[in-house]
Amino acid sequence: MTEGQRTASITRIEAHAFRVPIKAPVATSFGVMRDRPAVFVRIEDSDGCFGWGEVFANWPAAGAEHRVALLERDIAGLVLGQSAADPEAFFRRLCALTRIRAVQCGEQGPFDQVIAGLDIALWDLVARRAGRPLRHMLREGAPGAVPTYASGIAIDAADALIPAARDAGFGAFKVKVGFDQGDAARLLALKERLPATTVLCADANQAWDLPAALAFVQALRGAGLGWLEEPLPVFARPEDWAALTRAADMPLAGGENIVGLAGFEAALMAGSLTVVQPDVVKWGGISGCFAVAKRALAQGRRYCPHFLGGGIGLAASGAVLAAAGGDGLLEVDVNPNPLRSAFEGPGGALGGGEWRAREAPGLGIEVLPEALGRYRTASCECR
Template sequence: MAMPSDSIGFSVRRIDAFAFRVPIEAPVHTSFGIMRDRPAVFIRIEDTHGGFGWGEVFANWPAAGAEHRVNLLMDDVAAMTIGQSWPSPREMFLHLVRATRIRALQCGEPGPFAQVIAGLDIAGWDLVARRAGKPLAKMLSADAAERVDTYASGIKVDDAPGTIPASRAAGFTRFKVKVGFGANDIEKVLALADVNLAGELLFVDANQAWSFTEAREFIDRTMDASLGWVEEPLPVFAAREEWAGLAEMGVPIAGGENIFGEQDFGQAVSDNILSVIQPDLVKWGGISGCFEVAKRVREGGKLYCPHFLGGGIGLAASAQLLAAAGGAGMLEVDVNMNPLRSLFHLGGARQGAGYWEIGSEPGLGVVDLPEALFEFLTLHRTFM
């Protein structure tokens, strides 16, 4: 699975960035906050020959993040990207990481800079794969899987008794519920486990909500529920000894959406604490960074399951990257209402059948943004 190097040079002549916000009736709850609308930032880059590619930038948090990311891209990063001849998207990625490091430190915003660079990287890979006439997965690896398994996600534990049957009816057999809201979560999870059908899997995601004592109690009391994994039971900055203590209890521990950089992911692979490693390619790394991580995860005998809870472009990129990495993990599919995801129709009805087919469309399969999205547009800027 070596990173391809032939015919992937390009030069950017134009960048467009779009911020969208969709009002929603049912807020999306996590242990650390509530999403009262669904935001997204999509990027389109165009090369000097008229080729183009699409990317996505993380915009879920903070609440004002989407418009900020567009302005950050246009006012701080775009000028570093335009007009140079890049041998590959990865070379652009590495250059932008180096070139923005001091700016990111100066303003205390390494995350937003990493997210903008990730979006540009995704767009770069979409561009070169489209030019080659190959799905991105096949551009990255000739041995890419034809499809990847999916699981239903974004389900608050209180809503799970209604949402899981609806997801099951859509074809899902794997479900992840959000916990970390209170002591009653244990009883609620046990009740869900009691009604799961044979062959189904149940995962839980605490979103870093617990102390070590709380996490240990949850795992101990839900041991008989045979959970597929417990995700982010502790803050990412918790002591290694605490993470190791939970891993020793025997339930798979998952995490990675809040790890940044190949070095830190390398440590996560070698630590033998996380059984499931979940980079989020719109938060850090794009394709260039996360493909390298995915290879190390596989070589380390762990499960690579990309984290994602955003719009349709990032979801498609996550699916393509998982397929390129062999397809042995699972793709996270948010089942909450979000036109910024569902209007793209990528993967078609196939994603609701428990898997996502990569298909034959070049790149990510996105030619234009769906016209229906533009009623939700809050900001559009161009740099050329």
């Protein structure tokens, strides 16, 4: 590292919450998104170098504005004046400093999410300072393109969304299930209508108990699903996961709701998850999720990062996947969302079933797109 990298400190933090009205709600088994939120965060150091990150804000419905207030009132004071040189040390320190606060209010998730966004921003800053794309800061020679799959597709909307996604170049799709007992039959009928080469996955979003999950995997036996995601809640008993693993003939996937390296280590040791899916804006940022990716791949698992947010988080997810390697796919929500699509170009490009990174330093994002200004609902600036 240069002398500047060792001595520069964080002197400014901005955070901005956005909400975009949508015509068609995005349905999951546990709830419905009636608008598209995002929180984008910018940090700047004493040399004027900066970086961008994103904070998870999909849930609860009022989460975006809360995350901005949490950053401003509880976390910024722990960040300002700290070294901007070592993102991993920064991540560990901030997790330790906020642990009691998070326990005191029972809000570990929001603290984790704000820390994840700050970690992404610091990695972007450090890579920008070095003049290198973020993926190359993680692994020299990491490829500039990674394969993608289309997601955010509720089973009842699949006949409309999948053809449009195929026209956009996607060849793999993930359909949301877990709404009612007819989902298995609808998914089988959908599979029969698609070309045989199509990769089709299903996501239950933790909807089922063990009997319901067993009924689903038995109904889909032989269908050749790419994977079945979160068929049980993350807090389900290990013996339930083991029973489902024995019964299923498709890979089981999960990780967006697992927290901490210890949590992922336990999940990997249990052996049920073939596809490991941490979310870079929900827990861990770059520091945590890249560590999970390397551990998962070393144990013969598949790393496919979860993501359903804005354009900064998508670019960060793509950078981690490119650096991790393996045969993973990048999740791309195909529902309309300006908070994602406005960053295409600066943050990377989608097309032909791939996400292609820019060769610019960091994540390649200099400023928030001007067109997003009308969707802003809250902001803070801390110095």
